Amino acid sequence: MIEIVICKDNGIIKAYKISGHSMYADYGHDIVCAGVSALAQSCLIGLEHVAKVKLKSEVRDGLLSVQILEENEKAMAIVETMELSLKGICYAYPDNAQIEYRRCD
Numbered sequence: 001m002i003e004i005v006i007c008k009d010n011g012i013i014k015a016y017k018i019s020g021h022s023m024y025a026d027y028g029h030d031i032v033c034a035g036v037s038a039l040a041q042s043c044l045i046g047l048e049h050v051a052k053v054k055l056k057s058e059v060r061d062g063l064l065s066v067q068i069l070e071e072n073e074k075a076m077a078i079v080e081t082m083e084l085s086l087k088g089i090c091y092a093y094p095d096n097a098q099i100e101y102r103r104c105d
Helices: 031-049 073-092
Strands: 002-009 012-019 055-060 063-068 097-103
Touching: 002 031, 002 073, 012 031, 012 073, 031 055, 031 063, 031 073, 073 097
Parallel strands: 002 097
Antiparallel strands: 002 012, 012 063, 055 063
16 A cells, blocks of 8 residues: 655645555556656656755655655645645555645644
């Protein structure tokens, strides 16, 4: 199961963490894992190179974690688009991926 945790403060996404494996199909053929990974990594690239915000990130096998340290309109558009897209995947594949919302610390 892919676990997606999105941390919001007053409706603004401040961090996201994606961990686990979907187990939908064999490695290299797993469309759920590929979709979630592509969205999460594209979001990170957009935050770094398009929105140019300060952030902390960690990327390794089975984990992508991002903490947004500053925000701007571009950053919010990027993370909100990722959120909507991930919701779609979770709706289509509820046994393989799920989203949890938390308040930021």
